[in-house]
Amino acid sequence: xxxxxxxxxALSIQEGENATMNCSxxxxxxxxxxxxxxSGRGLVHLILIRSxxxxxxxxxxxxxxxxxKKSSSLLITASRAADTASYFCATDKxxxxxxxxxxxxxxxxxxx
Amino acid sequence: xxxxxxxxxxxxxxxxxEVTLRCKPISGHNSLFWYRxxxxxxLELLIYFNNNVPIDDSGMPEDRxxxxxxxxxxxxxxxxxxxxxxxxxxxxxxxSSATNQLFFGSGTQLSVL
Numbered sequence: 001x002x003x004x005x006x007x008x009x010a011l012s013i014q015e016g017e018n019a020t021m022n023c024s025x026x027x028x029x030x031x032x033x034x035x036x037x038x039s040g041r042g043l044v045h046l047i048l049i050r051s052x053x054x055x056x057x058x059x060x061x062x063x064x065x066x067x068x069k070k071s072s073s074l075l076i077t078a079s080r081a082a083d084t085a086s087y088f089c090a091t092d093k094x095x096x097x098x099x100x101x102x103x104x105x106x107x108x109x110x111x112x
Numbered sequence: 113x114x115x116x117x118x119x120x121x122x123x124x125x126x127x128x129x130e131v132t133l134r135c136k137p138i139s140g141h142n143s144l145f146w147y148r149x150x151x152x153x154x155l156e157l158l159i160y161f162n163n164n165v166p167i168d169d170s171g172m173p174e175d176r177x178x179x180x181x182x183x184x185x186x187x188x189x190x191x192x193x194x195x196x197x198x199x200x201x202x203x204x205x206x207x208s209s210a211t212n213q214l215f216f217g218s219g220t221q222l223s224v225l
Binding site: 030033090099102104 | 155219
């Protein structure tokens, strides 16, 4: 069953605009991760935020985590056409070697 | 490192045939995961291994599905007999014990006619 649910399901923006995607989850987590998937390819890890962190940055990516609301957001600033992809959040409920549970993703289209 | 390697990239078969998907994880990674992706259900965990031992196969849809990991560098996912509803993209991913980050293969696109 899905632990995380992304919102919106699809997002279309102009190049240069910011894109914000949200993720809600159901149970307590140790960390939350965001992945990107280009069409026809496997998922690629973008960023991990731990349950005791509230915000994290990596280049043009900014991730926030609100454990009281069981939600996270991924912000991509100054978007580019190459950012067009699907973005997934994934949660890790346990420690060590427990599996990640993925949401259904947000399809982002950046129009040049 | 070549990353996680899956084969074949595409598989088209007829209903009732046996299908075997293969995965080579990244060297040194001790966890391996098989996921299935469809439009309707998203990315579903089928089974995962720690140190070559199957830990949780509750995501395997039916007895027609089986997975093995005979050594640290190879795993297979077998469907016998295959059915049209098995059509999906099957991903293998691996992870080291030092990090929670998953590394995915390029997937196998399976079409069962």
